[in-house]
Amino acid sequence: MAVPSFKNLRDAWHRARQRWWVRWGVDLAVAAVLFLAIMAWQTRHLPSAGTLAPDFQLRTLSGEQIRLSELRGKPVVLEFWAPWCTVCKAETSTLSAVRRFVGDRAHVLTVAVDYQNEADVRRFVQEQGVDYPVVLGENALTRSLHIDSFPTTFILSPDGHIEHATVGYTTRLGLLWRLWRAS
Structure with a gap:
């Protein structure tokens, strides 16, 4: 089995990127990962799920x-x-x-x-x-x-x-x- 060349992979990627749904899918996936990463960073010091909330x-x-x-x-x-x-x-x-x-x-x-x-x-x-x-x-x-x-x-x-x-x-x-x- 032949290993695909870099040029073939690049050309396939460019053809796929020309499809709007692939572009949107990649963009949405990147945005979701960034959103989740920011949310995790902001809540990193807060009590975790399952912790009993302190009574007040x-x-x-x-x-x-x-x-x-x-x-x-x-x-x-x-x-x-x-x-x-x-x-x-x-x-x-x-x-x-x-x-x-x-x-x-x-x-x-x-x-x-x-x-x-x-x-x-x-x-x-x-x-x-x-x-x-x-x-x-x-x-x-x-x-x-x-x-x-x-x-x-x-x-x-x-x-x-x-x-x-x-x-x-x-x-x-x-x-x-x-x-x-x-x-």
């Missing part, structure tokens, strides 16, 4: 106390955000839509962190029309979860274990898919 009790803007362990029994979208974060602003509509879609089948809870004062958080909530629970976070909690970028979102299983963690903007479909897998 934090105060809402209305003064109520919410304990994470009291939300067990349903999946939880737990997002950490900062009032100055433009990506967090963009994601408020996503969280609202997910909360409306899942109804009482899951919890959506957000934790405001890295803010100067409570007025900053209240202003963000009012300006963005936030309609989901917001609690005031503490630096110790973000350090324990190794959060250093916003938004950082955890999907928790009904028994309180971390199923998925992501950093940055997440689409409605992405959040719903991750919630469905955690159920």
